[in-house]
Amino acid sequence: MAFLKHKIYGKLFSIFKVFPLKENKISFIIDSNQSFKGNLDYIKKEFERQGNFEFNFFYKDKISFNSFKNLATSKYVFLNDNFFPLAFMKFRDETEVVQLWHAPGASKKFGGSVCSPEELEILSMASENTDYLITSSKKVEKEYIEAFQIDKSKIEALGLPRLDYYFENHDLDKLKSEFCREYDIDSSKKIILYAPTFRDEEKYNNIFDFLDLERFNEVLGDEYVLALRLHPKIKNFYKDDISSRGKYVDVSEFESEQELMLISDILITDYSSIMIEYAVLNRPIIFFTYDLEYYLANERGFYYDFKQTVPGPIVHTSDELIDIIKNSEFDKSKISDFVMTQFDVIDGKASKRVVDFLLK
Known part of the structure; x- marks a missing residue:
């Protein structure tokens, strides 16, 4: 049943790919309780500093036709947590899908390190539709490859955006x-x-x-x-x-x-x-x-x-x-x-x- 729900997401999403992509549009995929929003906030602030961009929040549990349209027409899409429907959402080649992950480093095992074979399959499919996974260090690369079932070439050790908070005045x-x-x-x-x-x-x-x-x-x-x-x-x-x-x-x-x-x-x-x-x-x-x-x-x-x-x-x-x-x-x-x-x-x-x- 879970796979069916995710596939429906994918089908709905594909309908809205008929609309043209907007180069300055950015979407953030998030829970309605916004519990893991930290990295997304700092990425949004940095885009605002660097240019004129349009921002949208795609709430996982509050979907609408307009939210699917915004997602399908975004140049950049950011996640901060797992989102299994991504396994069935084929974005255009021009769109960059970026997984920031809410937790720093590698500590407690998660994702592909502990999940069932069925979850492992869908996790791998979601990672195929992800362009970049941002980590805090090259030293945790091996753990993130396993946790996300993702190719090493997609991992970029650029740091944890939310950590910038501690350098503010x-x-x-x-x-x-x-x-x-x-x-x-x-x-x-x-x-x-x-x-x-x-x-x-x-x-x-x-x-x-x-x-x-x-x-x-x-x-x-x-x-x-x-x-x-x-x-x-x-x-x-x-x-x-x-x-x-x-x-x-x-x-x-x-x-x-x-x-x-x-x-x-x-x-x-x-x-x-x-x-x-x-x-x-x-x-x-x-x-x-x-x-x-x-x-x-x-x-x-x-x-x-x-x-x-x-x-x-x-x-x-x-x-x-x-x-x-x-x-x-x-x-x-x-x-x-x-x-x-x-x-x-x-x-x-x-x-x-x-x-x-x-x-x-």
Whole structure:
């Protein structure tokens, strides 16, 4: 049935190829919740700086005849996530279809590294209809070839456009002050951003079954506040509310994940690729992996040895987590070494490199 739906997309799309292509038209394929929009925003800004372009957003779950027409007549088409109907959408030769992918580097296995034979086939077909796949480093080429089932010749290591954010002129004091006012937080406190990923195994998705929030606040509450940001897909993997009677700030709906990272002093995560981007800030990262052995044995796995490679201490219990923060036990050299395995260049010019490459 899934293939049938994707084929219908392809048939509808082909109808609108009778309309002439517009050299200055750009389309972005996106979810309606816009959860992975970061790279697309920065590419749009760079095109605006370089010329007069017309922009359209093709929402995957809100299709219309007009959206298909805009897509079919675009010179450039950008994706930031998987879109299986692309397997059956034959764009004209003049159109450039570019996959930016929302996550930096290569960490948790995804796509062709973990999917079923049926998904592998459609993934390969989608990659045949993709002109370029942009990555953050040549060092992750092998992993992306496998994940996207794509030919090496289509991969361009031009950097992660959304990383340009950190090179803009931000007033950190103002950002933190506004954040603290919005969430009624004492601005003198340091912010610990907790950003866990989702698990396929539902019982491990309620982090408050494993984090002793009362003890956390008792020991660290005078100096720190905990800001929890759940993965946008968590609702697909946990049917109940994730809540606790203890004190914390829920920033899951906060618009800018990058702003949260910028104003945070410490990141707690587990298996999420957010740690790759946060590592660029050279700030402490703690890996709270209460289900590590189960995860390594039963879930997607990693492109590297997790225990040996991640840029920060790995803890399994609340007490270990609290002790690490209390005693500031962090090795920043491990962070910088890790960053070098995930990025070729970090200079705030990734968006420009991508747009220059396409326009030239």
